[in-house]
Amino acid sequence: MHFSLHFRFTSTHTFHTQTYQNKFNTTMAAATGETQPAKHQEVGYKSLLQSDALYQYILETSVYPREPQPMKELREVTAKHPWNLMTTSADEGQFLNLLLKLINAKNTMEIGVYTGYSLSTALALPEDGKILALDINRENYEIGLPIIEKAGVAHKIDFREGPALPLLDQMVEDEKCHGSFDFIFVDADKDNYLNYHKRLIDLVKIGGVIGYDNTLWNGSLVAPPDAPLRKYVRYYRDFVLELNKALAVDPRVEICQLPVGDGITLCSRIS
Numbered sequence: 575m576h577f578s579l580h581f582r583f584t585s586t587h588t589f590h591t592q593t594y595q596n597k598f599n600t601t602m603a604a605a606t607g608e609t610q611p612a613k614h615q616e617v618g619y620k621s622l623l624q625s626d627a628l629y630q631y632i633l634e635t636s637v638y639p640r641e642p643q644p645m646k647e648l649r650e651v652t653a654k655h656p657w658n659l660m661t662t663s664a665d666e667g668q669f670l671n672l673l674l675k676l677i678n679a680k681n682t683m684e685i686g687v688y689t690g691y692s693l694s695t696a697l698a699l700p701e702d703g704k705i706l707a708l709d710i711n712r713e714n715y716e717i718g719l720p721i722i723e724k725a726g727v728a729h730k731i732d733f734r735e736g737p738a739l740p741l742l743d744q745m746v747e748d749e750k751c752h753g754s755f756d757f758i759f760v761d762a763d764k765d766n767y768l769n770y771h772k773r774l775i776d777l778v779k780i781g782g783v784i785g786y787d788n789t790l791w792n793g794s795l796v797a798p799p800d801a802p803l804r805k806y807v808r809y810y811r812d813f814v815l816e817l818n819k820a821l822a823v824d825p826r827v828e829i830c831q832l833p834v835g836d837g838i839t840l841c842s843r844i845s
Contacts, residue, residue, distance in 0.1 A: 622793055622833045629665075637664050642697055644725035648718045652689045655717065662761065662787070666835035667694045670759065670785065673840075674698040677783060679756040684708065685738045685770060686762035686787075690718025695759070696727035705731045706755075708738045739766065742773040753779040761787035764810040767817045771841075775826055778843050784827070789818055790837025 623629045641649075641664060652661045662670075671694050674682070680703045684692050687709035695705050709715055712735040722728050734741060745751040755778045760770055767786060778784050791814040794807050803811070818839070821829050827841040 622790060622837065632665055637668050640668070642725075644693055644697065644721050647721050648690060648693055651717060651721065655689060655714075661688060662691045662694070663835045666787075666838065667691065669832075669834050669838075670694060671698045673783070673785075674757055677756060679703070679783075681754060681756050682706070683755050683758040683774075683777070685758070685760045687715050687733065688761075690715050690722050692731050692733075693718060693722050693725060693727065695757075696722065696730045697725065699727075699730055703730050707731050707733045708736075708741065709733070710736060738762065739769060739773070742770070742777070746773050746776050752776050753782075755779060756782050757785070758783075759785045759787070764788065764791075764813040764817075767813060768820055771817070771820070771824075775824075775843065780843050780845065782843055784841040784843070786817065786821075786839045786841070788836045789814060789831060789839040790833060792836060 638646075645664070645667060649661070649664060674695060675698050679698070680700060682695055682699065682704065683706040684695065685708045687707045688711075692705050692707045696703070699705070707715075712733070715733055715735075719728070722731065753776075755774075758774050758778050760767065760774070762770070771784070771786075774784050791811050792807065794801070794803055794811045795815060795818075797803060797811075818831070821827065821839060821841060824841075826845050827843055829839055829841050831837065831839040
C-alpha cells in the first residue's frame with residue numbers, strides 16, 4: 575500500500591532500507607563474529623529473513639509462478655522509479671491478495687498507494703468491489719494507471735489525492751460510513767498511524783480487518799542504542815513502537831503481527 579504522509583513515509587524508510595540493513599548486519603556480525611549474507615536486491619525487497627537464498631526460494635517457488643501478469647508489469651515499471659523500494663514486496667502482495675479473498679472483502683480502503691499497488695486489491699475483489707485509494711501524489715499513481723486500466727479494474731478504484739485525515743474525519747462524522755469497510759490497508763506516514771487507527775476503527779466493520787504495514791520497521795525496533803540508524807529510521811521508529819504498544823492492548827481488536835515484508839499487523843475488529 576501516504577496521506578498526511580509527507581511523501582509516503584509508508585515504506586519511506588525503504589529509500590535506504592538496504593543500506594541500513596547492511597550497516598546494521600555488519601555491526602551485529604562484528605559483535606558476534608558471524609558472517610552475514612548480502613541482502614536481496616529484488617525491487618520492493620523488505621524481507622526480514624536472514625537468508626537471501628531462502629527469500630529467493632519463496633519468490634521463485636510460490637510467488638512469481640502465480641503472480642498475475644498485470645502485477646508483474648507493475649513491478650517492472652515501478653523498478654524504474656527512483657523510489658522503487660517504497661513498493662509493496664511481491665510476497666506481501668500475494669499474501670494480501672489471498673487474505674482479501676478469504677474474508678470476501680468487497681468495500682476497501684487504502685491509505686498510501688504509490689504507483690498503484692491498489693491493483694493487487696482490485697484483482698482480488700469481485701467485479702462490483704470498490705477501493706477508496708488515498709494518496710498525496712497522483713503523479714506516482716499515474717505511473718501504474720495504464721496497467722490498471724489494461725487489467726480492466728480501474729472502475730473499482732476511487733483515487734483521491736490529498737491528506738487522508740481530513741477525509742477520514744468527514745467519514746467519521748457520517749454515521750452511514752461507520753462499519754462500512756471490509757478491509758483497510760495503511761502504508762503511509764508512520765507518525766500518523768495512531769491518528770489513522772483512532773478513525774479507522776469506526777469505519778471498519780465488526781469482523782473486518784485493518785492492516786498496518788512496516789510494523790517491524792526494518793528490524794530497527796530491537797536495534798541497540800548505538801546501531802547506525804538513519805535519522806528518519808530512528809525518528810519514525812518511536813511512532814511504530816507506539817503503535818505496536820497501543821494495538822497490543824486495544825480491546826476492540828484481535829491482532830496478529832507477521833514478519834512478512836517489513837512486518838504487517840492485522841487487526842480484526844471485534845467490538
